[in-house]
Amino acid sequence: MKNPQYTDPTFKQLFAEIDPEIANTFTVEQLEAIKKGLTSRARTRHSLDIRVSVPIPGIRFYLVLLAGSERRSKVRLRSERGLYPFWTPGNILFVIGFLIILSICSYTIFSSVLSSLTPISSSYYPTSIPWIEDKSECEHTSRIWHDGKCWDSEHSPNF
Known part of the structure; x- marks a missing residue:
């Protein structure tokens, strides 16, 4: 490249891929036009x-998630749909995995929120205590002996 004043990384990267014999044939006007074209396509920040x-x-692996307002033309969208199809095996596996993880997380969150909203019963129900088998031990623990069983009249279902 004849003119070293171009320091834009995209411009430099483009010219690094062009054969030096061909790059040296560009005029200053052509270089300016190329730089102007690259500048108009400069990436703007996504939301x-x-x-x-x-x-x-x-495994060398990376993940990119971009979102923002759509600025591509309909022609470009149609051409990119053919170049980058959505329903590929890798994309399908990713979507299925994402939906499984989302379902598990949603279920966990909703069940925990729901259980925290469910009122805890303050009612008590009588129940027999199976490990106490004689009247004296039952009465010693302040329970009632009836029909050969030890009964706790203040048993909570939340126990």
């Missing part, structure tokens, strides 16, 4: 931009 390298031993 949601998460880029994470996932540390899985033995």
